[in-house]
Amino acid sequence: MNLRERKKQRTRDALLRAALELFATRGYEETTVDDIAAAVDVSQRTFFRYFAGKEETAFFVPRLAEALVVDAVRARPPGEVPLEALRRAVVESWDTIHEAVEDIVPIDLHMRVYRVIESTPALLAAHLRRAAELEEQLAGIIAEREGLDVDADPRPRIVVALFGGVIRVTERLWSAGDDLTMEGLRRLTTAYLDQVGPALAGNWRAEPSP
Amino acid sequence: MNLRERKKQRTRDALLRAALELFATRGYEETTVDDIAAAVDVSQRTFFRYFAGKEETAFFVPRLAEALVVDAVRARPPGEVPLEALRRAVVESWDTIHEAVEDIVPIDLHMRVYRVIESTPALLAAHLRRAAELEEQLAGIIAEREGLDVDADPRPRIVVALFGGVIRVTERLWSAGDDLTMEGLRRLTTAYLDQVGPALAGNWRAEPSP
DNA sequence: TGTCAATTGTCAGCGACTGTCACTAGCCTC
DNA sequence: GAGGCTAGTGACAGTCGCTGACAATTGACA
Structure with missing residues (x-):
C-alpha cells in the first residue's frame, strides 16, 4: 500500500x-x-x-452490518423454513458484526451513534429507507431459496416484512432502554420473535403473554 | 370567516x-x-x-389519510381480533379517504404525487418514518382494545408491525404498477393479507400459492 | 531530479431554511 | 369615516449542506 x-x-x-x-x-x-x-x-x-x-458517515457502520446479515442469510442451510433462516441468520450474525465493527470504530461509540440515529428524525427516516431496501434484497434471497418468483408469489415479501417489522421494533426498544449490550438485544429479539405465533393466532384476552 | x-x-x-x-x-x-x-x-x-x-406540502394529503385510518381503527367493534380490526379499518377507510382527499386536491393529482413520494428517496424515507409513527400509535390503540400494556406485552406492536409491513409492500407494488385505482389497491392488499397465514405456516414448496 | 497525475484548498454559487425589520392591509374603536 | 392597532408580507442577510471549477501542492515513477 x-x-x-x-x-x-x-x-x-x-x-x-x-x-x-x-x-x-x-x-x-x-x-x-x-x-x-x-x-x-x-x-x-x-x-x-x-x-x-x-449522512453517509452516520451509516458507515450500519452498512457493514447489513452486508453481513445478507451474507448470513445466504449461508443458511436450505432445509430451514424461511422465518427460521432469517431468525438464525440475524441472531448469529451479531457476533460477527460485533467483531467487524470493532475493527473500524469502538463498539461503544457505535452504540452511542446508534442511539442518535434512532432519536434524530432525519437519520431515523434514512435508516428506515435503508431497512426497506435490505428487506427487498432479503425477499429476493428467500424467494430464490424456495424456488419462487418474488413478483408472482407474495409470500417471500410478506415473511420478510413481518420479520423486518419485528426487528425494527426490538431495535428501537433496545436503543431506548438501558441494556445496550449485544446480549440484551439478542434476548429482546428472540423473545419478540417467539411471540409472533401467539400474536397472530390466539385470543389474547384468554391467553395472556408472559 | x-x-x-x-x-x-x-x-x-x-x-x-x-x-x-x-x-x-x-x-x-x-x-x-x-x-x-x-x-x-x-x-x-x-x-x-x-x-x-x-416536504410538508408533499405529505399534506397522506397526513389526512393517516388520521382517518386511526379513526377507523378506533371505531372497530371490540369483538374483532386485532389483525381483523386493522384490516377492515384500512380497507373500509379507503372510501372515506377518497372523498376527503377530493375536497382538497383532485384525486388524480394526489396519485401522481404518491408515485413521486415512492420514487423519490428523500420522500420515501420521510414516508417510512411517518408510517413508523403511525404504527406506534396503532399499537397503542390495539393494546387498549385488548386491555394490555404496550410496553409489557409484545403482541400489539408485533401485529401492527406485521400489518404495516404488508400494507407498505402492497402500497409500493401498487404505486409501481399501472392500475392506480382504489379498487386495484384494495384487491392487491386483500390478496396479500390473505397470504399472511400461508406465508408463516406452511411448507411453501409443498403448497404453491395461487 | 524532473515530469506527471492524484489530492487538496480556495472560491463562487445553489437551494432549503431562519431571523430581523420595515411596510402594508384588514380590523376594531371612537 | 378617521384613527390606531396588529396580523401578514416582502426584502435582506446569514447559516448549512452540497457542487463545480481551477489553481496549488504532493507523492509516484522514470
Whole structure:
C-alpha cells in the first residue's frame, strides 16, 4: 500500500471517527460538516471527496452490518423454513458484526451513534429507507431459496416484512432502554420473535403473554 | 370567516396545489421553493410561513389519510381480533379517504404525487418514518382494545408491525404498477393479507400459492 | 531530479431554511 | 369615516449542506 493510499485511508478514518464522536456527544444536527473537517484539519471540500454527505458517515457502520446479515442469510442451510433462516441468520450474525465493527470504530461509540440515529428524525427516516431496501434484497434471497418468483408469489415479501417489522421494533426498544449490550438485544429479539405465533393466532384476552 | 382568514386560506390552498402540481409534473427535487412561491406570486418567506418545509406540502394529503385510518381503527367493534380490526379499518377507510382527499386536491393529482413520494428517496424515507409513527400509535390503540400494556406485552406492536409491513409492500407494488385505482389497491392488499397465514405456516414448496 | 497525475484548498454559487425589520392591509374603536 | 392597532408580507442577510471549477501542492515513477 502506497504512502498516498495510506494517507488517504488515514484521513478517511479520521473523518469518520471525528464525525461519529461529534454526533455521539453533541448530536447530529448540532454538528456541521465544517466542524468535522476542522477536527481533522482538512477543508470542507475534502470531506465531501471522501463521503457523499454528512449522512453517509452516520451509516458507515450500519452498512457493514447489513452486508453481513445478507451474507448470513445466504449461508443458511436450505432445509430451514424461511422465518427460521432469517431468525438464525440475524441472531448469529451479531457476533460477527460485533467483531467487524470493532475493527473500524469502538463498539461503544457505535452504540452511542446508534442511539442518535434512532432519536434524530432525519437519520431515523434514512435508516428506515435503508431497512426497506435490505428487506427487498432479503425477499429476493428467500424467494430464490424456495424456488419462487418474488413478483408472482407474495409470500417471500410478506415473511420478510413481518420479520423486518419485528426487528425494527426490538431495535428501537433496545436503543431506548438501558441494556445496550449485544446480549440484551439478542434476548429482546428472540423473545419478540417467539411471540409472533401467539400474536397472530390466539385470543389474547384468554391467553395472556408472559 | 374574516376576509383576512379567507385570504390566508386561499394562499395556503394555492401554495399546496402549486407545489403538488409541480412535484407531479417536474419532480420533487427539480422543484424549488422559489418555483412554488413564484407560481402563487408570493415571496419565498411567505411559503415558509404556511409550511414548515417543502416536504410538508408533499405529505399534506397522506397526513389526512393517516388520521382517518386511526379513526377507523378506533371505531372497530371490540369483538374483532386485532389483525381483523386493522384490516377492515384500512380497507373500509379507503372510501372515506377518497372523498376527503377530493375536497382538497383532485384525486388524480394526489396519485401522481404518491408515485413521486415512492420514487423519490428523500420522500420515501420521510414516508417510512411517518408510517413508523403511525404504527406506534396503532399499537397503542390495539393494546387498549385488548386491555394490555404496550410496553409489557409484545403482541400489539408485533401485529401492527406485521400489518404495516404488508400494507407498505402492497402500497409500493401498487404505486409501481399501472392500475392506480382504489379498487386495484384494495384487491392487491386483500390478496396479500390473505397470504399472511400461508406465508408463516406452511411448507411453501409443498403448497404453491395461487 | 524532473515530469506527471492524484489530492487538496480556495472560491463562487445553489437551494432549503431562519431571523430581523420595515411596510402594508384588514380590523376594531371612537 | 378617521384613527390606531396588529396580523401578514416582502426584502435582506446569514447559516448549512452540497457542487463545480481551477489553481496549488504532493507523492509516484522514470
